[in-house]
Amino acid sequence: MAERNQVQPDLAFVKGVMEAGGDTVNRCYQCATCSIICPLSTDESPFPRKEMLWAQWGLGSKVAGDADVWLCHNCGDCTKYCPRDARPGDVLSAIRINAVKHYAEPKALANILNTAGGVIGTVIASMFAVMVVAFLWSLYTKEAFPIPEGTVVYHKFLTVIPIDALYLSIFGLVAYASIKGVLQFWSDISKGAGLRDSFTGKAATPAMGPFLVKYVWPAVKEILTHERFKKCGETAERATGHLWVLWSFIILFVVTIIVMIQADVLAILFPDAGFETPLAQYHPVKIAANVGAVMLIAGIWMLRNMRNKKTAEGTITSSTQDWILIWLIFAVGVSGVAAEIIRLADVAILAYPVYVLHLGCVATLFLSIPYSKFAHLLYRTTAYVHESWARDVRAGKAGFGLEKMVTAWQYEGKDVH
Numbered sequence: 014m015a016e017r018n019q020v021q022p023d024l025a026f027v028k029g030v031m032e033a034g035g036d037t038v039n040r041c042y043q044c045a046t047c048s049i050i051c052p053l054s055t056d057e058s059p060f061p062r063k064e065m066l067w068a069q070w071g072l073g074s075k076v077a078g079d080a081d082v083w084l085c086h087n088c089g090d091c092t093k094y095c096p097r098d099a100r101p102g103d104v105l106s107a108i109r110i111n112a113v114k115h116y117a118e119p120k121a122l123a124n125i126l127n128t129a130g131g132v133i134g135t136v137i138a139s140m141f142a143v144m145v146v147a148f149l150w151s152l153y154t155k156e157a158f159p160i161p162e163g164t165v166v167y168h169k170f171l172t173v174i175p176i177d178a179l180y181l182s183i184f185g186l187v188a189y190a191s192i193k194g195v196l197q198f199w200s201d202i203s204k205g206a207g208l209r210d211s212f213t214g215k216a217a218t219p220a221m222g223p224f225l226v227k228y229v230w231p232a233v234k235e236i237l238t239h240e241r242f243k244k245c246g247e248t249a250e251r252a253t254g255h256l257w258v259l260w261s262f263i264i265l266f267v268v269t270i271i272v273m274i275q276a277d278v279l280a281i282l283f284p285d286a287g288f289e290t291p292l293a294q295y296h297p298v299k300i301a302a303n304v305g306a307v308m309l310i311a312g313i314w315m316l317r318n319m320r321n322k323k324t325a326e327g328t329i330t331s332s333t334q335d336w337i338l339i340w341l342i343f344a345v346g347v348s349g350v351a352a353e354i355i356r357l358a359d360v361a362i363l364a365y366p367v368y369v370l371h372l373g374c375v376a377t378l379f380l381s382i383p384y385s386k387f388a389h390l391l392y393r394t395t396a397y398v399h400e401s402w403a404r405d406v407r408a409g410k411a412g413f414g415l416e417k418m419v420t421a422w423q424y425e426g427k428d429v430h
């Protein structure tokens with residue numbers, strides 16, 4: 014008797030989707046209303062109907078390696094019109110959380126940073142690490158510990174060099190996990206789209222130079238302007254808050270790099286040249302930092318309000334992971350501004366603990382990039398790039414691999430509908 018092909022459901026994936034707010038998935042009866050309603054779905058590869066089917070079947074790896082999951086911005090338009098109340102927007106959101114865990118390395122960190130207790134524990138552990146570094150620094154400088162004498166100056170408590178060592182260690186882990194996750198994701202979505210070497214079966218890799226100019230840069234520009242995000246109907250106002258948060262991160266990142274160069278390099282090389290921190294309030298870098306901090310708090314507060322309103326209306330469901338990211342970003346912004354205000358007020362007994370709290374929140378947020386909902390930064394950008402590149406490959410406008418190898422590759426077609 015011939016063996017029957019059987020689909021083996023990934024039960025851990027199904028459980029993960031259910032727990033992350035996708036427990037309505039089995040109500041779907043494949044009417045395709047959602048794919049028609051979705052303002053971001055394309056004719057070439059409509060979603061989210063097919064993802065609902067794959068999730069029902071428990072095809073964890075297939076869904077995790079589906080670029081379309083990341084083209085969704087969770088606007089809730091499809092959820093509003095689904096005749097079965099299967100809540101496809103929420104299911105896709107739950108799939109994304111599980112996709113992040115699927116690509117996370119080490120996975121234990123993803124499990125920790127996707128729970129409220131785990132995030133609070135990481136903040137406390139980071140604060141402890143900062144205190145240890147500060148204590149060691151006080152032994153070296155012979156400054157009092159934990160509260161240095163005199164006017165509040167944070168680099169008396171913890172100069173930038175040891176804290177840089179701490180943050181660079183985190184950066185190393187974040188960079189490793191991010192690059193590994195993105196490369197694996199790219200490989201999976203290329204294979205899923207049929208873009209693979211017909212001889213080896215390996216995923217297609219494009220030629221790098223033109224690829225950066227023609228596909229990566231337009232995707233980055235689209236993200237910086239939120240052009241696609243603005244097409245969402247039900248939660249269109251979310252784009253504004255999200256844009257504020259995105260730009261505040263960019264501003265604060267640039268400012269941090271400038272201050273690091275100034276304090277870690279220039280102030281040491283040229284001790285009498287006036288490169289000391291803290292910067293004066295009228296210094297352009299300080300002004301930019303303050304603007305970035307206010308934008309961060311205002312933007313995340315807009316997102317919080319929108320999420321509360323839309324959750325109350327039933328348009329979207331908010332998972333623990335949604336709230337973790339919102340409150341962690343809020344904690345970073347508020348603790349940063351509080352540390353600045355208390356420093357200016359010169360209240361040492363409060364200033365140093367708040368500064369340590371701020372550093373703990375920043376370290377945790379930074380660490381969570383490849384492990385939490387924050388990873389949408391990585392995977393959505395990759396999906397944007399892949400979408401336009403794959404479209405050109407299908408249209409014969411782009412090759413992949415080294416040009417001399419192009420003949421050895423073939424587009425196998427995408428069987429998704």
Ligand code: SF4
Pocket residue numbers: 040041042043044045046047048061062065094095096097098099100101
């Ligand atoms: S999720 Fe709802 S709208 Fe979409 S195919 Fe299923 S039943 Fe239809």
Ligand code: SF4
Pocket residue numbers: 050051052053054060061084085086087088089090091092101102103105245
């Ligand atoms: S939530 Fe919005 S973007 Fe996502 S699939 Fe539904 S309609 Fe499309």
